[in-house]
Amino acid sequence: MIVQTLSIPECMALLAKNRLARLACAKDGQPYLVPIYYAYADRHLYAFSMAGKKIDRMRGNPLVSVQIDEQGKGRGWKSVVIDGRYEELPDRVGQKVERDHAWRILSRHANWWEPGALKPATLPVSDHSPHVFFRIAVEQLSGRGVTE
Numbered sequence: 001m002i003v004q005t006l007s008i009p010e011c012m013a014l015l016a017k018n019r020l021a022r023l024a025c026a027k028d029g030q031p032y033l034v035p036i037y038y039a040y041a042d043r044h045l046y047a048f049s050m051a052g053k054k055i056d057r058m059r060g061n062p063l064v065s066v067q068i069d070e071q072g073k074g075r076g077w078k079s080v081v082i083d084g085r086y087e088e089l090p091d092r093v094g095q096k097v098e099r100d101h102a103w104r105i106l107s108r109h110a111n112w113w114e115p116g117a118l119k120p121a122t123l124p125v126s127d128h129s130p131h132v133f134f135r136i137a138v139e140q141l142s143g144r145g146v147t148e
Contacts, residue, residue, distance in 0.1 A: 001075060001146050001147070001148055002146065002147055002148075003144055003145070003146050004144065004145050004146075004147070005142070005143070005144060006078060006080065006142075006143030006144060006145055008141070010078075010143060010145075011080045011141050011142070011143040012040075012141075014068060014070060014078055014080050014143065015040040015045070015068060015080060015082075015141075016040045016041075017070070018068050018070060019037050019038060019039070020035060020036075020037060020038075020068070021035070021036055021037075021038050021045065021066050021067065021068045022034070022035055022036075022066065022067045022068075023035070023036045023054060023064060023065075023066050023136075024064060024065040024066070024067070025054055025057040025058050025061065025064045025086070026057065026061055027056070027057040027060055027061060032053060032054065032057055034053075034054050036049070036054075036066075038066075038136075039105045039106045039108065041105045043137065043138045044087075044135040044136060044137055044138065045066060045082070045084070045135060045136040045138070046102045046105045046106055046133070046134075046135045047106075047133075047134055047135070047136070048102075048106060048131060048132070048133050048134075049131070049132050049134070050131060050132070051132055055088075055132050055134075058086035058088075058134070059086075059088070062085050062086040062087070063083075063084075063085060063086075064083075064084055064085070064086055064136060065081060065082065065083055065084070066081070066082040066084060066136055067079060067080070067081050067082075068080045068082075072145070072146070072147065073148070074148050075146065075148055076145070076146050076147050076148055077145065077146050078143065078144070078145040078146075079143060079144055079145070080141055080142070080143040081141065081142055081143070082136065082138050082139075082140070082141045083139050083140040083141075084136040084137050084138050084139050084140075085136065085137045085139060086134060086135075086136060087134060087135050087136070087137055088132060088133075088134045089102050089133040089134055089135060090133075091133075098135075099133050102133045102134075102135060103133070
């Protein structure tokens, strides 16, 4: 097996091609790792979620890491790791352009909203949307790959 460093264009191509990532965030020194669905554009990962543990932790500490991988042929694989910053895109004046942009990027993919819109428990009826649009600004990225 040969381990290779991926170039920046190769890393960005892997980000654009995939939809599932693992998001690492932390609160009070305790890491938390969770899968998210995302869409990549303009050096940002765009995502959508219900409020909960990951949103709470990212609001308190916006520094996150994200890992995206792809299985290759045989024992081959590629992986990209991002160090980034959480940016919430609230539904209010002054954020409409960014939120609409996130909607457009995410909605290019079928059923983009399902993973982020569902929770294991029934939610109470509310006058406002509990959904949170956010993006991760890519500050650093690196990638590796293995071929046989």
